[in-house]
Amino acid sequence: MLPLLLAAAAPLAQLAGEEIAKLIGGDDPATSAKGAAVAKALVTAAGTVAGVPITRPEDIAPLASMIAEDPTKLAEFRKAVGDQLIALLTLDNDDRAGARGQTVELAKAGSHIAWGAPVVSVVVMSVFGAVLYKVLSTPAGTSIDPNAAIMLGALTTMATAVVSYWVGSSAGSAAKDKLLRGG
DSSP: OHHHHHHHHHHHHHHHOHHHHHHHOSOOGGGHHHHHHHHHHHHHHHHHHHTSOOOSGGGHHHHHHHHHHOHHHHHHHHHHHHHHHHHHHHHHHHHHHHHHHHHHHHHHTTOGGGGHHHHHHHHHHHHHHHHHHHHHTSOTTSOOOHHHHHHHHHHHHHHHHHHHHHHOOHHHHHHHHHHHTTO
16 A cells, blocks of 8 residues: 555655655665655645545545646645644654653653663764775775774664764754745
8 A cells, every 4th residue: 555655645745846756756765754744744634625525546636736827825735834844844853852851751750771772872983984994094005894884884874863863863854844834
């Protein structure tokens, strides 16, 4: 059902704007859950604006055409999509803040579990630094150990997750700000 929903929601994504269309495009499994949530938000917003529930994927294309032809409906649709996406971003940001808040509460309670996230973070960043040093210190003209290159790719993802955990995500804030400005 997911690929069908994403494909069916494509005309609505084009109406919502380029940034929204990017969210449901592509075959990356890492973004498929986000794409599905955005597609569902698009379909919900379209149904709300049109005043009809959308029950089948084939109902979406005619509805998208109807919304595109009416400037008032198009404006209502974009606002409804923005409201839906702000709600999704709020849930995502609250979830991230809840994870950091849990660590703080565990530390206040004196729990040893509070050391879990900091220790994992230090280990990931230390190993990332060591592997990065190994890869970057390889003399020019010699081949890089393929295992080190693979590890560096995996550790880069983990290091990004560590930074996102402790610092938060500015991508969600940027998207929310853009939606609030009407972009």
